[in-house]
Every structure is written in C-alpha cells, then in structure tokens.
Amino acid sequence: xxxxxxxxxxxxxxxxxxxxxxxxxxxxxxxxxxxxxxxxxxxxxxxxxxxxxxxxxxxxxxxxxxxxxxxxxxxxxxxxxxxxxxxxxxxxxxxxxxxxxxxxxxxxxxxxxxxxxxxxxxxxxxxxxxxxxxxxxxxxxxxxxxxxxxxxxxxxxxxxxxxxxxxxxxxxxxxxxxxxxxxxxxxxxxxxxxxxxxxxxxxxxxxxxxxxxxxxxxxxxxxxxxxxxxxxxxxxxxxxxxxxxxxxxxxxxxxxxxxxxxxxxxxxxxxxxxxxxxxxxxxxxxxxxxxxxxxx
Amino acid sequence: xxxxxxxxxxxxxxxxxxxxxxxxxxxxxxxxxxxxxxxxxxxxxxxxxxxxxxxxxxxxxxxxxxxxxxxxxxxxxxxxxxxxxxxxxxxxxxxxxxxxxxxxxxxxxxxxxxxxxxxxxxxxxxxxxxxxxxxxxxxxxxxxxxxxxxxxxxxxxxxxxxxxxxxxxxxxxxxxxxxxxxxxxxxxxxxxxxxxxxxxxxxxxxxxxxxxxxxxxxxxxxxxxxxxxxxxxxxxxxxxxxxxxxxxxxxxxxxxxxxxxxxxxxxxxxxxxxxxxxxxxxxxxxxxxxxxxxxxxxxxxxxxxxxxxxxxxxxxxxxxxxxxxxxxxxxxxxxxxxxxxxxxxxxxxxxxxxxxxxxxxxxxxxxxxxxxxxxxxxxxxxxxxxxxxxxxxxxxxxxxxxxxxxxxxxxxxxxxxxxxxxxxxxxxxxxxxxxxxxxx
Numbered sequence: 001x002x003x004x005x006x007x008x009x010x011x012x013x014x015x016x017x018x019x020x021x022x023x024x025x026x027x028x029x030x031x032x033x034x035x036x037x038x039x040x041x042x043x044x045x046x047x048x049x050x051x052x053x054x055x056x057x058x059x060x061x062x063x064x065x066x067x068x069x070x071x072x073x074x075x076x077x078x079x080x081x082x083x084x085x086x087x088x089x090x091x092x093x094x095x096x097x098x099x100x101x102x103x104x105x106x107x108x109x110x111x112x113x114x115x116x117x118x119x120x121x122x123x124x125x126x127x128x129x130x131x132x133x134x135x136x137x138x139x140x141x142x143x144x145x146x147x148x149x150x151x152x153x154x155x156x157x158x159x160x161x162x163x164x165x166x167x168x169x170x171x172x173x174x175x176x177x178x179x180x181x182x183x184x185x186x187x188x189x190x191x192x193x194x195x196x197x198x199x200x201x202x203x204x205x206x207x208x209x210x211x212x213x214x215x216x217x218x219x220x221x222x223x224x225x226x227x228x229x230x231x232x233x234x235x236x237x238x239x240x241x242x243x244x245x246x247x248x249x250x251x252x253x254x255x256x257x258x259x260x261x262x263x264x265x266x267x268x269x270x271x272x273x274x275x276x277x278x279x280x281x282x283x284x285x286x287x288x289x290x291x292x293x294x295x296x
Numbered sequence: 297x298x299x300x301x302x303x304x305x306x307x308x309x310x311x312x313x314x315x316x317x318x319x320x321x322x323x324x325x326x327x328x329x330x331x332x333x334x335x336x337x338x339x340x341x342x343x344x345x346x347x348x349x350x351x352x353x354x355x356x357x358x359x360x361x362x363x364x365x366x367x368x369x370x371x372x373x374x375x376x377x378x379x380x381x382x383x384x385x386x387x388x389x390x391x392x393x394x395x396x397x398x399x400x401x402x403x404x405x406x407x408x409x410x411x412x413x414x415x416x417x418x419x420x421x422x423x424x425x426x427x428x429x430x431x432x433x434x435x436x437x438x439x440x441x442x443x444x445x446x447x448x449x450x451x452x453x454x455x456x457x458x459x460x461x462x463x464x465x466x467x468x469x470x471x472x473x474x475x476x477x478x479x480x481x482x483x484x485x486x487x488x489x490x491x492x493x494x495x496x497x498x499x500x501x502x503x504x505x506x507x508x509x510x511x512x513x514x515x516x517x518x519x520x521x522x523x524x525x526x527x528x529x530x531x532x533x534x535x536x537x538x539x540x541x542x543x544x545x546x547x548x549x550x551x552x553x554x555x556x557x558x559x560x561x562x563x564x565x566x567x568x569x570x571x572x573x574x575x576x577x578x579x580x581x582x583x584x585x586x587x588x589x590x591x592x593x594x595x596x597x598x599x600x601x602x603x604x605x606x607x608x609x610x611x612x613x614x615x616x617x618x619x620x621x622x623x624x625x626x627x628x629x630x631x632x633x634x635x636x637x638x639x640x641x642x643x644x645x646x647x648x649x650x651x652x653x654x655x656x657x658x659x660x661x662x663x664x665x666x667x668x669x670x671x672x673x674x675x676x677x678x679x680x681x682x683x684x685x686x687x688x689x690x691x692x693x694x695x696x697x698x699x700x701x702x703x704x705x706x707x708x709x710x711x712x713x714x715x716x717x718x719x720x721x722x723x724x725x726x727x728x729x730x731x732x733x734x735x736x
Contacts, residue, residue, distance in 0.1 A: 003523075003526055003527065003530070006522075006523070006526050007522075007523040007526065010520060010522035010523050010526070011523075013520065013522070014519055014520045014522075017519060117354075117355065117357065118573050118576075119541075119542045119543050119546075119573055119576075119577050121546060121576070121577050121580040121581065122580075123580045123581060124550065124553075124580075124581055126550070126554050129554055129555065129557070136522075136555060138554055207519055210519045210520055210547075211517070211518075211519050211520075211543065211547050212546050212547050212550045212580075212581050213542060213543045213546035213547060213550075213577040213580070213581070214517075214543060215355065215543060217355075217517070218517075221517060222519065253520070253522065253523045254523070256514075256521075256523035256524050256527075257523040257524075257526065257527060260512070260513055261512055261513065261514045261515065261521070261523070261524045262486045262513040262514060262515055264515065264518075264523075265515060
C-alpha cells in the first residue's frame with residue numbers, strides 16, 4: 001500500500017511536467033491547427049538556456065521564467081516567420097508538419113554546434129524532501145505541480161473571461177468565420193504561439209530539473225509523452241491535456257512500481273490506445289480541433 | 297568492450313511516425329566531424345589500413361574516441377619501429393554510429409572501397425551485424441564486444457582478449473563480495489550490454505550465497521525513476537550494481553539520494569562508465585566524495601607496473617592524434633585494441649604476408665608462444681626477435697593471452713575508481729579464475 005501511494009505521488013509529479021508541456025502543445029494546435037513537432041526542440045533549447053543561466057549563478061526558478069520568455073518569443077517568431085507564411089500559401093497539414101520536423105532538427109543541430117553533444121547537468125535542484133499522507137515529494141516537484149495548476153487556472157480564465165480568450169476560441173472553432181466577424185486571427189494566433197511557447201519553455205526547464213542530467217535529445221524524446229497526453233485528453237483541450245498528462249505519468253510510475261520498469265511506458269501507451277478505442281477523440285474532446293485532427 | 301552502458305540513447309517509443317522520422321534524422325546530429333571508413337583502395341606500397349569500427353559520431357562517440365585513441369597509439373609504436381613489412385600502418389575510422397542500421401551500410405561501404413588489413417573495435421551494440429561482414433571479408437579482427445554469443449563463435453577471423461558481459465557481471469559480484477557486501481540491488485538499463493551482465497550477476501550472487509534485493513531493468517533517459525528507487529530502497533541493499541548511461545545513472549542516483557535521506561550505497565558498475573561524461577554527470581548530483589570513494593568500475597585488467605604498459609602509455613601520450621590520453625589509459629579493455637594491433641602486425645611479419653587468410657593462424661601461434669619462443673612485450677621487441685630468426689611469444693598490456701578454441705582470452709579483471717580530478721585509478725585486481733569459479 002505504501003508503495004502504491006508513493007508511486008501515485010511520483011506519477012503526479014511526472015504528470016505535472018508532462019501536463020505543463022502538453023497544455024501548451026494542445027492549445028497551440030487547437031488555435032492554429034499546426035501539429036508543431038518543433039515543440040520538442042524548443043523544449044531542449046529552453047533546457048540549455050536554463051543551464052547557461054544556472055552557470056551564471058541565476059536561481060533555477062528565475063532561469064525557468066527567463067527561458068520561458070525566450071522560448072515564447074522564439075515560438076512567436078517561428079510562427080510568424082515560417083509557419084504562417086506556409087499556411088497562407090496553401091501548404092497542407094502534413095507539409096507543415098514536415099516543416100516543423102525539419103525546423104526542429106535544425107534547432108537541434110544548432111544546439112549541438114554551440115553546446116556540444118555531451119550530457120550536461122543542472123546538479124541538485126530538487127530541494128528538500130517533503131512527506132505527508134504517504135506521499136513523498138521534493139520541493140521542486142511541488143513547485144512544478146503548483147506552476148502547472150496555476151497555468152491551468154490562468155488559461156481557464158484567459159479562455160473564458162477575456163476578450164482575447166473568446167477570440168482564441170472563435171479562431172479555434174472556425175477561423176474563416178472568426179475573420180469575417182472582425183477578429184484579427186493572425187494576431188490571435190501570434191499571441192497563442194507566444195503563450196504556448198512560454199509553456200514549452202517552462203516545461204523544458206522543469207524537465208531538466210527532473211532528469212538532472214540531459215543532452216540534446218531531451219525535448220524530442222519527451223514530446224511523445226506530451227502528444228500522448230494531449231491526444232488522450234482530447235486534442236485542443238487544455239483540461240484534457242492536463243488530465244492526460246497525469247494519466248500518463250501515474251500509469252507509468254505505478255507500472256514501474258509493480259511490474260518491470262522496462263515496460264512502464266508500454267503500460268502508459270496501452271492506456272492511451274484503450275481510451276482512444278472507447279473515445280476516439282479523447283477524454284474531453286468535443287471541439288473543432290479534435291475534428292480537424294481526426295480528418296487530417 | 298561492453299559499450300552498452302555508455303551513452304547510447306534508449307529506443308524511442310513507437311507510434312508517432314513523423315516524430316520517429318525526426319528523431320532518426322536527428323540522431324546523426326552528434327556527427328560534428330568524425331570520419332568514416334570510405335576512401336580509395338590503398339595501393340600495395342601504401343599504408344596498411346587498420347579499420348577501427350565503432351561509434352565515431354552520435355551519442356556513443358566517446359567510445360569511438362577511446363577506440364581510435366588506442367589505435368593511434370598502436371600506429372605510433374608500430375610505425376616508430378619501422379612499420380610492417382616495409383609499410384606504415386594507418387588507422388581508418390569506420391563509423392558504425394552505435395546503431396546496426398547505420399553500421400551495416402557504413403561497414404559494407406568501407407569493406408568495398410578500402411583495403412583493410414586488420415580490424416579492431418566492433419563493439420557490442422553493432423557486433424552481431426558487423427563481425428559477420430568483416431569475417432566474410434577474411435579480415436582478422438580483435439573485437440572489444442561483450443556479447444556472450446561470441447564466447448563460442450566459429451568465426452575464423454574473430455579474436456577477443458576481453459571478457460564477455462556475463463563474465464563481467466560475475467566480476468561485479470566478486471568485487472562486491474571482496475568489499476564485504478552481501479545484499480545487492482541490481483539495476484540495469486535496458487540495453488544489450490547491461491542485459492548481458494545480468495546472467496553473470498545472478499549466477500555469481502547465488503554462488504556466493506548473497507541476496508539480490510532487487511533485479512530491475514529500467515528504460516534509459518527517463519524523466520523519473522522514483523518508483524524504481526522506492527522498490528530498491530525497500531530491500532535495503534548494501535551495494536548497487538548499476539549499469540546505465542551517464543544521464544540514466546545520474547537521474548537514478550539523484551532520486552535515490554533524495555528519497556533515502558542522502559544515504560546511497562556504493563555503486564559497482566562497468567569500466568565502460570569510467571569516462572569524463574559519466575564523472576561529470578554523476579559528480580554534479582552526488583558530489584566528489586561519493587564518486588571517488590563509493591563508485592567501483594569493473595572491467596578487463598591491465599597491469600600498470602608492467603613494461604608493456606609503460607610502452608603503451610608512452611605511445612598513448614606520444615601519438616599526436618590522441619585527444620584524451622588519461623581516459624584511454626584508464627579504460628583497461630581499450631588496451632586490447634593496442635595489443636590486438638601489435639599482435640596482428642607481428643603475425644603479418646611472421647607470416648611474411650599482409651593477407652588475412654595467410655597471417656590469421658600466426659595470431660594464435662604468437663599469443664601462445666611455441667616452446668623456446670622469446671617473450672616480447674611490444675611490436676618493436678617482437679619485430680627485432682623475428683628479424684633475428686627467433687620464435688616469439690607476445691605478452692602485452694593485458695598480460696598473457698590464452699586463446700581458447702573459440703578465439704577468446706578473457707584474462708583478469710580490474711576494479712578502478714575516479715580520482716577527484718576525474719582520472720581513473722586502479723583499486724584492485726580480480727583474478728579471472730575467481731570469476732570463472734563463480735560462473736561454474
């Protein structure tokens with residue numbers, strides 16, 4: 001029983017990191033209809049920026065904020081300079097995906113060229129251990145969980161209580177109609193990429209804090225879990241992505257506690273397949289983004 | 297050499313074809329430089345090419361760096377002695393990237409376009425695919441792979457002077473027992489070499505009457521191993537037999553330290569991990585004291601007080617192409633590449649031929665030493681003796697070579713550690729006979 005509770009806690013901690021990235025990924029897709037594989041490489045870039053800042057003596061949470069801001073700008077520039085022009089010229093869904101794959105590879109090449117291919121380490125940033133009710137967390141895990149929850153609430157308020165949020169939802173539902181209603185969908189999309197880029201950057205640093213040591217493959221390796229979480233929750237659904245992240249994290253950690261850890265990911269993806277067989281558009285899906293994805 | 301607990305990335309989860317494609321395309325990212333084995337065929341009067349088949353690029357490039365370094369040292373010593381039958385030798389780096397999918401075309405291309413006189417390297421991750429290619433080309437090779445399958449190989453051109461992975465696993469336990477530990481938690485990354493160690497560990501623990509508190513296989517480079525650590529902690533082990541790449545090991549040990557209140561038992565692992573990358577990754581999370589006092593690296597033995605070692609060391613430091621001499625000297629199994637090249641070069645001289653099918657049999661003869669043969673500890677000494685018309689017996693950096701019917705000579709084992717500056721240091725020797733008894 002103790003191991004079960006502990007592993008549930010570990011799963012929540014892992015799931016929070018997945019959710020942090022997955023929420024950004026799924027919102028980005030929901031609003032812009034771009035399956036942005038560059039997201040993984042931008043996470044890597046954030047992790048390396050965090051490393052550079054730590055090396056300069058910056059506090060790890062400040063480093064996370066700075067990296068998030070930097071990746072937010074990089075993400076917006078990526079959309080404005082590369083993705084949006086392609087979409088305007090009529091490049092198809094798959095074509096744009098391939099471009100994001102290519103851009104991700106280029107970013108990885110640049111990281112390796114500058115920082116090298118060796119593993120690097122944040123060192124011990126976990127902080128002290130906190131126990132209670134059978135759960136064991138580090139302070140850094142608690143902070144990341146808190147950040148994820150706060151992001152979730154902020155996104156909820158943004159999407160439901162602000163004019164920008166309504167514009168985002170309108171753009172997500174039908175960009176043509178949204179434009180005809182006077183919504184500047186390009187600007188809305190830019191802002192969406194800026195916000196989700198920040199989440200991507202924060203997730204990259206959070207991941208590096210968790211793994212402690214990493215190399216240039218950290219982001220793309222982790223992206224598959226975030227995509228799984230986003231799809232599990234219903235693509236385009238921030239709440240779904242959060243729940244999906246928790247499911248992936250908890251299932252893999254509980255599986256590692258009770259079966260061979262070598263197969264912990266297999267269990268998580270088996271749950272994904274099972275859920276999609278029962279609910280083809282994911283746990284929360286009902287929106288346009290999910291319909292677009294199932295058509296794509 | 298059991299390369300698998302080094303820096304190879306874990307397999308990516310399947311399912312996202314585009315992502316997989318991206319990752320596959322991204323893997324050569326680390327190919328910042330390096331070279332492959334292409335090139336034009338060497339004219340008969342040109343240098344004799346020594347194919348160094350290993351990961352020269354990619355996440356495991358550090359292994360290739362070690363292999364090439366040992367080859368350059370041998371190249372230096374052989375060429376300083378005048379070369380082989382009037383020809384210099386030249387190390388030709390053939391990049392297998394540590395991935396069989398790349399290894400087969402790259403090695404095939406090298407074999408088709410380059411005249412190789414001998415080959416070295418051929419490490420665990422790709423050995424099963426590259427060794428048959430080299431063997432079919434009738435090129436004698438000294439492999440550093442640790443695959444158990446090659447314990448009983450019938451490949452005529454295959455030679456190995458390092459232990460296989462199960463023997464290395466048993467040596468882990470032999471060292472742990474010598475240190476007085478009886479309760480072991482075994483945690484291996486899910487790669488080919490680490491998994492190869494496991495049967496030897498299990499057999500040896502049973503033999504000494506020890507207790508295995510956990511025996512777990514973990515995926516590499518996961519974001520968290522907390523649940524695995526909790527399981528290991530529950531068994532209260534006295535020692536961790538841990539094999540993983542730097543990232544995996546650092547993440548695991550960091551979480552162990554976190555969840556155990558700072559108390560982490562000693563780690564026993566392979567000399568494959570005694571690299572700057574491993575030192576850097578683990579020291580940052582565990583501290584210098586732990587890394588220098590509580591980490592033991594087990595692998596093939598070299599005798600640092602022998603004359604052969606002194607000559608090897610001189611060659612390693614003298615060869616201008618060697619990038620990291622201290623690390624190369626610290627990884628014992630790498631010396632088998634130097635010994636292998638010296639041995640094969642002497643076999644060529646004895647056979648008066650650089651043709652593999654002609655000189656291959658002389659490799660065993662020189663290693664065994666005929667009655668009355670002169671014992672030599674370097675290529676130069678062997679060459680001088682052969683020129684003087686004498687039979688020779690080569691005893692190199694790894695000590696006497698006793699090839700069995702399957703061309704294997706595992707030898708003794710060393711236990712090494714890190715100094716505070718990250719250089720390897722020899723801590724003790726585990727006799728090969730002790731290890732064989734644990735496996736019997």
